[in-house]
Amino acid sequence: xxxxxxxLAAIVTRxxxxxxxxxxxxxxxxxxxxxxxxxxxxxxxxxxxxxxxPPYQTYITYETxxxxxxxxxxxxxxxxxxxxSLVYDREMGSMRLLLTSPLPRWWLLFxxxxxxxxVSVLQCYAFLGIAAAMGIKMPVMxxxxxxxxxxxxxxxxxxxxxxxxxxxxxxxxxxxVMNFVIFPTFFMSTALYxxxxxxxxxxxxxxxxxxxxxxxxxxxxRFALYEQFNGMxxxxxxxxxxxxxxxxxxxxxxxxxxxxxxx
Amino acid sequence: xxxxxxxxxxxxxxTGPALAGKVFVSNERGNxxxxxxxxxxxxxxxxxxxxxxxxxxxxxxxxHLYVCASDDNVVxxxxxxxxxxxxxxxxxxxxxxxxxxxxGNPLYIANEDDNLVTVTDVNTHTILAEVPVGVEPEGxxxxxxxxxxVNTSETTxxxxxxxxxxxxxxxxxxxxxxxxxxxxxxxxxxLFVSAEIxxxxxxxxxxxxxxxxxxxxxxxxxxxxxxxxxxVRVTSDGKKVFVALGPSNRVALVNGxxxxxxxxxxxxxxxxxxxxxxxxxxxxxxxGNSNDISIIDVAAExxxxxxxxGQQPWGVVVVPD
Numbered sequence: 031x032x033x034x035x036x037x038l039a040a041i042v043t044r045x046x047x048x049x050x051x052x053x054x055x056x057x058x059x060x061x062x063x064x065x066x067x068x069x070x071x072x073x074x075x076x077x078x079x080x081x082x083x084p085p086y087q088t089y090i091t092y093e094t095x096x097x098x099x100x101x102x103x104x105x106x107x108x109x110x111x112x113x114x115s116l117v118y119d120r121e122m123g124s125m126r127l128l129l130t131s132p133l134p135r136w137w138l139l140f141x142x143x144x145x146x147x148x149v150s151v152l153q154c155y156a157f158l159g160i161a162a163a164m165g166i167k168m169p170v171m172x173x174x175x176x177x178x179x180x181x182x183x184x185x186x187x188x189x190x191x192x193x194x195x196x197x198x199x200x201x202x203x204x205x206x207v208m209n210f211v212i213f214p215t216f217f218m219s220t221a222l223y224x225x226x227x228x229x230x231x232x233x234x235x236x237x238x239x240x241x242x243x244x245x246x247x248x249x250x251x252r253f254a255l256y257e258q259f260n261g262m263x264x265x266x267x268x269x270x271x272x273x274x275x276x277x278x279x280x281x282x283x284x285x286x287x288x289x290x291x292x293x
Numbered sequence: 294x295x296x297x298x299x300x301x302x303x304x305x306x307x308t309g310p311a312l313a314g315k316v317f318v319s320n321e322r323g324n325x326x327x328x329x330x331x332x333x334x335x336x337x338x339x340x341x342x343x344x345x346x347x348x349x350x351x352x353x354x355x356x357h358l359y360v361c362a363s364d365d366n367v368v369x370x371x372x373x374x375x376x377x378x379x380x381x382x383x384x385x386x387x388x389x390x391x392x393x394x395x396x397g398n399p400l401y402i403a404n405e406d407d408n409l410v411t412v413t414d415v416n417t418h419t420i421l422a423e424v425p426v427g428v429e430p431e432g433x434x435x436x437x438x439x440x441x442x443v444n445t446s447e448t449t450x451x452x453x454x455x456x457x458x459x460x461x462x463x464x465x466x467x468x469x470x471x472x473x474x475x476x477x478x479x480x481x482x483x484l485f486v487s488a489e490i491x492x493x494x495x496x497x498x499x500x501x502x503x504x505x506x507x508x509x510x511x512x513x514x515x516x517x518x519x520x521x522x523x524x525v526r527v528t529s530d531g532k533k534v535f536v537a538l539g540p541s542n543r544v545a546l547v548n549g550x551x552x553x554x555x556x557x558x559x560x561x562x563x564x565x566x567x568x569x570x571x572x573x574x575x576x577x578x579x580x581g582n583s584n585d586i587s588i589i590d591v592a593a594e595x596x597x598x599x600x601x602x603g604q605q606p607w608g609v610v611v612v613p614d
Contacts, residue, residue, distance in 0.1 A: 087597060087599065
């Protein structure tokens with residue numbers, strides 16, 4: 031057990047150091063959702079006219095609606111960012127160092143994902159703090175209940191990032207990830223619009239949003255922020271996490287996975 | 294979409310109402326009264342109330358509910374416990390809004406089509422007087438000492454002060470276009486008159502009738518013509534004035550000392566009338582176009598819940614149990 035924890039501590043410390051040294055990364059990760067909150071949401075404020083849907087008890091402004099979705103955005107971008115850093119690690123050779131450790135590979139990858147999640151959760155709380163300062167407040171206990179939701183969402187998207195990184199051979203291909211993973215995942219979800227609003231334009235779009243695991247991570251966060259529990263969202267998020275973790279493991283298995291193809 | 298019972302209970306503990314009571318909402322198009330439990334905020338009954346029920350109020354003892362059945366040209370009286378109609382009161386044609394004397398009798402009713410204020414005795418069920426006022430009378434307010442009743446006339450754009458003993462107009466104040474509602478402070482020091490088209494609330498010194506301040510409203514991103522003040526309620530300490538702003542879907546919170554708008558609270562569509570519960574812990578708003586009521590926590594100054602009621606809710610009154 032001890033070596034496992036040492037490895038976890040080492041990986042988390044490395045991620046924390048990287049995080050501490052790249053303060054601009056922290057700021058940019060916060061600026062992105064804040065721009066959405068201040069600019070995008072302000073433009074839609076009057077136009078959208080949200081009706082009451084659970085977990086909300088009354089009418090809300092659009093800014094209030096997209097806060098959980100923007101927490102999801104932080105988790106998503108960070109998950110993809112750690113995917114990028116894995117590709118970088120592989121190119122620089124530090125990946126080889128990590129994977130040649132005698133510890134089980136699944137544990138090393140899981141520690142990597144957990145380390146990334148810890149950073150994401152911190153950023154989410156910083157974002158929620160700024161949103162509260164702007165007047166978008168949640169119930170007090172919501173900030174406590176949201177922690178496990180953020181961790182699970184972070185693990186799910188971190189695992190997706192790791193799984194993707196095994197498919198990306200070069201850093202330059204990351205733009206493809208932006209185009210084909212981040213944008214569709216984010217836009218075809220409940221982060222920006224509720225499902226009923228999607229249904230008004232296209233039922234197909236609504237169905238895609240409804241099965242998108244990112245939607246469920248966002249809904250889990252949304253309900254938790256309002257002191258409520260969404261069992262369906264938890265189930266989907268947990269299931270997707272397992273699938274992505276499995277994919278990541280498979281991707282990094284030298285015997286079977288895609289690593290072999292690339293030597 | 295499950296909810297954890299514990300979380301719900303916690304939420305109820307944190308934001309739940311203090312005293313049991315009933316919230317009665319008149320549904321203009323549904324022709325019914327919806328009864329909402331003021332403790333659980335759940336609809337507990339809905340009963341027919343004649344044609345086009347609008348103005349609604351209760352007797353000081355909370356036993357009788359008075360409803361202006363506008364298209365029936367009567368005021369209907371209901372038992373607040375059994376919801377049975379007890380009798381009707383003569384009101385003159387098209388009663389829209391009314392105000393009850395603080396003693397519980399008589400009832401002062403605005404007759405929109407006849408340019409009259411009808412005074413009806415609620416015990417003998419007879420008309421005591423008909424006072425000619427301006428064109429399209431609507432808003433009705435009464436001074437806390439019961440000496441003056443104020444009527445606003447929509448087309449004349451005036452607040453008429455009527456002596457409740459002589460039934461004579463003793464004073465007029467010209468306000469902005471289409472005055473809708475008149476509300477005194479509990480100490481009788483100020484009278485608030487909302488002007489729907491003018492978009493203002495005039496703060497009037499009842500002693501002399503001059504306007505001491507005019508409250509204007511502005512919400513970024515909302516066209517000014519949608520900011521139409523209608524219902525007005527003031528806390529009994531006079532510190533907080535709530536103004537329903539119609540199709541802007543907002544209730545303005547005005548500081549009762551500086552008369553500056555402090556906050557806009559988002560509620561349902563076309564917010565019309567307002568009512569406090571007995572302890573002034575919560576303020577209820579009727580939202581005509583979204584068919585619901587919104588509940589505002591008065592101390593926290595935030596909307597805590599919206600509850601679906603009947604079709605086109607218009608007026609609201611809270612009766613303690």
